[in-house]
Amino acid sequence: MRVAAQSSARRLAGLALVVAVSAPLTACAGAGSAAEPSASPASPATTAPSADAYPITLDNCGFEVTFTQAPQRVVTIKSSTTEMLLALGVGDRIVGTGFPDGPVPPEYAATAADLPVLSDRVPSSEVVLEAEPDLVYAGWESTLSADGAGDRATLADLGVATYVSPSACKDPAYQPARLTFDGVFDEITEIAGALGVPAAAEALVAEQRTALADLAPDDRGLTALWYSSGTDIPFVGAGIGAPQMIMDAVGLTNIASSVTDTWASFSWEQVAADDPDVIVLVDAAWNSAEAKRELLATNPATANLTAVLNERYLVVPFAATEAGVRNVPAAVDLAGQLADLDLG
């Protein structure tokens, strides 16, 4: 009995650790989960409400959110949400940010510099409430939990609205098969409507649609690996998320497109077997493109890849790889980098 008890305690400790780790992991996967609000069964109207359209009720990831007036004090969690407000010209309504993925694009830098940072990770609900927000806008659904920024229902009881980037909904009914730019634009339109700035959304979406239309996909029939992170097991952009959407736009064939997931653990052996023409490196503060470049060159399993031997790399900032206002600029930027590649 004693023996069994001690060992199960040890196992339990291990289990607890795994659970502790896997919870945020799910969050990570959820963040990439593509959503296409217009395709969702309970999706709200996509037409922008006028300023006197309040109250506005949205079905957000299956949670009903009602706005009686335009939120004026917003807490944004994850870079994608912060940048959404900045792009819509309402950065001044941000009373706190949390969990930044990296620096904001240069055009927002001046505004962003003054934003109060609540936490470089998920802020606790007390910290969020201390900022007295009327809206918490989260890039990952999992951050809106009791042990995170606060439970959605609890926040609602306190008069704080919550909104999750629809592409990050975890409920399968709200998580469509494949992220599209239309889905991204729908989110821009929806949140702008809730914020009472539909015109800003119209302008932004029109501008991004034009940029997208002007983007000429590469026609050389190139294959690519979207290398996000991982050393022993590469973690790559797979078939249904923002990486796939962006690669489609720039004319790259994703070697991991057959995997029905946003991001996925892949195998170096499969990479070597497919020998992609180019490799897209995700640049994050904790996992830089430079580090990945070095790893690819020194790992005997990858050193002889065509893309590695010829240094055919494209670099994309991590914050631009989550669904949001930076996807289109990222696609344009990648297309430019791709065009500059001399495949000899």
Next chain:
Amino acid sequence: MSLRLEGVRWSVAGRSILDGVTATAPGARLTGLLGPNGAGKSSLLRAVSGVLTPDAGAVNLDGTDLLTLARRERARRVALVEQEAAATVPLTVSEAVLVGRTPHASRWGGMTADDDAAVAAAIAEAGVADLADRSLATLSGGERQRAHLARALAQDPQLLLLDEPTNHLDVHARIELLDLLGRLTDRGVTVVAALHDLNLAAAACDHVILLDAGRVAAEGTADQVLRPEVLEPVYRVRCHVLTHPITGRPVLTFS
């Protein structure tokens, strides 16, 4: 091959367990180690077998000081069968008996022809040949006791120590065990057995050492030691000694 103890002392956590034991177990004889619970019988056997190191005193086997011998060297001369020796050992009898060859094996060694012969002889002598491939865990108490004895015999000891070997044995198994011990002394092995059962000691032992609170209260033949005036102060009971009508050995009754 007599065993000579001189002033053996051992204490644990300030409590004296063996308080200067001086006694002799004659060679090629069965010596009974008697005494009430807590008298120090098991500790004395452990001290002789080297499981514990006495604080003071000497342990001589045929003139050799066992305390100064290397462990393996001592284990080639002295074997110990513990009280209620591990019942759940999942080895087969022959595997268990082979373990008795440990002090004779080289550090990295496998089986040698000597091992084979010694194991076979020990199994035969202890009468467990029929059980050789059975797991120890499936044996009856008497069978298991004989298997443990076979393991000790595989050590090829000059001195065999047994701690309460007859506990949990039925009458038949006890008689068999005593017969076996008799055969061992006949071929020159010195046997010392800690015993609870005074009548068993009276019936079988050539020599008796009576311990009380870590000291030797009496020592001698069964006739000399197993007398009311010796036993009563040690066991604190009324005791009567009769004479066995056939063997002529003492028979004890208590009240």
Next chain:
Amino acid sequence: MTARAVRRPVATGVLLAVAAVLLVVSVTVAVTIGPADLAPLDVWRSVADHLATLGGSGPAEPALGVLRDGIVWEIRLPRVLTAAAVGAGLAVAGGVMQGLTRNPLADPYLLGLSSGASLGAVAVLVLGVGVLLPVAAFAGAVVAMVAALSLAGSLGRLTPARTILAGLAVAQLCAAGTSFVIFWSATGDSYREILAWLMGSLAGADWPAVAIAGGAVVVLGTGLALQGRTLDAFAFGDTAASALGIDVNRTRWTMLTVVALLTGALVAVSGSIGFVGLILPHAVRLVIGAGHRRLLPLSALLGATFLVWADTAARTVFEPRELPVGIVTAFLGAPVFALLLWRRRSAAGDLA
């Protein structure tokens, strides 16, 4: 009687030979299986060419082309060989731990080794401590071992119960440290890398990994596997072992240290793969009995074969995606373990 005593070692030899053949066949076949579609003959020829090159007579240009040849020689073969070495080492280490502590639930990680190694590895993965991950993991394992043995030893003689409890204390402390580092500092992608490491993974096993794991198994694992007689003596309890001329305390210290160094080396290259060290020895015991002279070498060979196939499953079942092999061993191991407990329900009163 003599006939029986003689027949046993022969039977052991046959068992070991069969297990060895099984391992060689498994390695040979497993190396032909993978996400990349390579013909078995091409794979073997690639390996043969490389072996010939090592001998100085191979072809200058790989027949398969640089990349496909790299798949065989740089990815698959080192990985399969590392799996074999790690499986063998964990199985031996587990069998020895169970024997030394007379605890059926003991495993190679008993002294807090996996927790210590995890702390070292997580420190590298999350905090970016500037050393190689295997070095940090090994250092963590050794520190945990020293802490556990020091604690157990400071209590007096190194009894099984003290060993287990001291290991538990160290494991809990390291686990808390690991959780703290993860909770406090891990960002985005590092969670998944940590999880993969904690579950144990052979992805990324390269030739240095083969050298580390293989070297540790050949030197330390073989040494342990030859201690069967001593461990059989331990089965009778510390008193009996001592009366058999074994210095119980010193032997236990030495063997625990060797197990810890071996396990530390394995953990350094593969993370803490579960269940192999716990289950394999039990499974082998069920078939051939508990005598350590047979148990340990046979566990080594079967553990190697088991992990080779578990890892083959990990890298191919969901291809082109990968699973940490620890998940596969747990999936296979947990039901076996449950069955084992069920089968022992009557025999093992101490487990009830």
